[in-house]
Structure formats: structure tokens, C-alpha cells
Amino acid sequence: MSYEMIALLMFSSMMLMLLTGQRVFGAIGGIASIAALLLWGTGGGDIPFSAAMKLMKWYPLLTLPMFIFMGYVLSETKIADDLYKMFHVWMGPVNGGLAIGTILLMVLISAMNGLSVAGMAIGATIALPELLKRKYDKRMVTGVIQAGSSLGILVPPSVVLVLYAMIARAPVGQLWLAGAVPGLMMAAMFVIYIAVRCRLQPELGPALTKDERAASQDEKYRLLLAGILPIVIFASMMVPFVMGKTSLVEASAIGALTALLAAIVRRRMTWDILILCLKNTLGISCMFMWIILAALGFGAVFDGLGAVKAIENLFTDQLGLSPWMILILMQLSFLVMGTFLDDTAMLVIVAPLYVPLVGTLDLGMPRTDVLIWYGVLYTITTQIAYMTPPFGYNLFLMRAMAPKDITMRDIYGSITPFVLVMVLALALVMAFPQIALWLPDLVYGR
Secondary structure: OOOHHHHHHHHHHHHHHHHOOOHHHHHHHHHHHHHHHHHHHHHHHHHHHHHHHHHHHHHHHHHHHHHHHHHHHHOOHHHHHHHHHHHHEEEEEEHHHHHHHHHHHHHHHHHHOOHHHHHHHHHHHHHHHHHHHHOHHHHHHHHHHHHHHHHHHOOOOOOOHHHHHHOOOOOOOHHHHHHHHHHHHHHHHHHHHHHHHHHHHHHHOOOOOOOOOOOOHHHHHHHHHHHHHHHHHHHHHHOOOOOOOOHHHHHHHHHHHHHHHHHOOOOOOOOHHHHHHHHHHHHHHHHHHHHHHHHHHHHHHHHOOOOHHHHHHHHHOOOOOOOHHHHHHHHHHHHHHOOOOHHHHHHHHHHHHHHHHHHHHHOOOOHHHHHHHHHHHHHHHHHHHHOOOOHHHHHHHHHHOOOOOOOOOHHHHHOHHHHHHHHHHHHOOOHHOHHHHHHHHHHHHH
């Protein structure tokens, strides 16, 4: 059997295992282990062992539990609730103001947690009931929450970009900085769309009456200070890192410690909440480590087969595709896979194929810049896939969390304008790579 056929058999077997509902790391790692043993005998056992050692020696991976812990502390102690109360009071007089406030809330939640699911959960439990109660259009608000939660894996500290960095062997710090400007740009585009749409159709997002937003001046400033607290926590972590005063791991430790101290000072931290945060952090961190381990093992087998070279030869020599055509086809494949897989599974499945291939394409940039830029393209594309019918991951999360009067048809209809905005953002980042590369070049160049 040719190496190309073996690679195709491995890939199809892995997809079949995933479709049966097996755990992602079990399906991917199991196929990799079986293939290694069949190809190289007992010597194939060195592949998972080598992957495990590589994983344990990867120092930046320590940031993963730190940021997950920080996110759980800020979420479980209800510090995120104060953010929404602040937006409710200060943005209420504007048509669509609460929807705009929800997008801003999602940006801050993303900066605190790094997971899109966390943003979805907080938006659906805190913002959705308030928006519906104040006569906001149900299609508008479900779209806002889904779009806002998509920022979770793009705005630093993104947990998924840590995973991408490990698989692509790219620097995490540069990837985070690369995601910052596109993430904020996309948030600004969402805000502009909401503001314009609600100005043209005020009934979609009516301004709050004076009675609804009644609060004393002291209360307004108290809420403003409470809402600024998460920003202070984020700044205490990122500013020293960007200035070069701390390493990435040290910055993550500062963020986790500052969040914990803030919760203690505000008397919202109890032993039960602390134990819950630690348990959840351990569970999520172990899940990501198993997935990374499986991905490294699968990638090692693929490298050994020379599958990447075969695919490169197919696209460039046999089909005669240009580098940009290959890149666009890759993004389209993410959209298809996003109908039944989450972002982590998509990355683990295609990383052994796509990441080395992208690094070989002649795109007029150094290889490191290409890998960093592609990491940003990947995150945007997977979030578009999350929100695309018929089986978008975020659509079903919203259905599970939304009230019964919001139907699946409403949810499908709500995301169309936001998906178009995200496609425009993706096109801009593809056409102008410096949108993603400017900040890491500035910081690391200095």
C-alpha cells in the first residue's frame, strides 16, 4: 500500500471514529497509535512517548490552567454581572444600547476567559433575559449573543490559540497579539452594525425610559468602578507582558492571582467557589492536554508517512493551484467541518495537514509570520462555521440556553447579518495580513 493511501485510510478512519461520538482525543490518538504499531512495530510506541515528553517540556503550556482559573473565578464570583449592570445604566439611553453593551461585555469576558463557550453561557444567562424583558427583538438579541461569544477564541488570552501554538510550533505571545487587533476590529464592526440597524429600525432595540435606567449619580459611578475592575485585572496581566517586563507564564500567573485577590477583597470568594473553580480548571486543562498529546502523535505519524509532501504535490503540481487558491480551499473546508465539529477537534484533525502545508506556500511573508497569520484566519473561520446552519455548534448551544419562545428558526435567522460581518472581517485580514501582524511585529520587533 502506498504512503498516500495509508494517510488517506488514517484520515478517513479518524473521521469515522469521530462521527460515532467517540471522545476527540481517543479517536485521534487511538488511530495514530494503531497506525504507528502497524507501520513500525513496537518501535511505533516511541511516537506517543516522544509526544508526551514534548508536551511536558513545553513551558508556555503553564498559561493554560492559569487563564482558565482566572476565567472561572471572575465568572463564578459574579464579577461579570457587574459589567452588565454598568452597561445597562450607561448605555440604556441609546437605541440598541444594551445590545452594544452586550458586545462590549463579550469582549471583556473574552479577555477574562479565552473560551467562546463561557461568553455564550454568560450572555445567555445575564444579557438575554434583560434584553427580552426590555422589548428588544428576539432575533436581534440571539444574534448579538452568538456573535459576541465568537470573540472568545480570538481576543487574548485565547485558549484555542495556545493549542494552535503547540501544534504549529508557533510563539504563543505573538499569536495572542496577532488576535487582538482583528478581534477588536470585529467587535467594532458588530457595534457599528447594531447602531446603524437600530437607528434605522428603533423597534429592534428601543432605548430605555428614564424610569428603567433610574439610578443615582453615586450608583452610576459605583457601577462604573465595579465594571472597570475586570479591565484593571486584564491590564495588570497584559501591560507588563507587552512592555517586556514579564514572560508569558509570569503574566498569566499575575492575572490569576489578581482575579483571586479581587474576588477576596470584594468578599465574593468562598471555599465552595474556590474548590469549584479548581475542579473545573483541572478538568478543562486535562482535556486540552489529552487533545494536544493525541494531535502531536497523529502529526508525527503523518510526518513519517510524508503525507504533507504528497498533498502539497497534489495541489501545486498536479492541480496547478496558486497559493491563495489553496488557502481559500482550506478555509472553505473549515466551514464544512464546523457543521459537526468544534474548533478544537477541527484544529487537531487538520493541523497535521494544513499547518506544514501553509508554511511551504509562497505568500510573500516569512514562514513564522505566515503561521501566526494563519492562526488568526483559522480562528475567524471556525467561528463563522460555528454560526452557520444547518449544524453550527453555537446554534445548538443557543437553543439549549434560550427560552422556549425562541425557536430554531429564529436562531437561524438571527445570525445571517453577523455572519456576513464576520466574512467581511475575514476577507480584510486575508487581504491585509498586517491587521494581524502589526502588533506582534511592533512589540517583538522592539
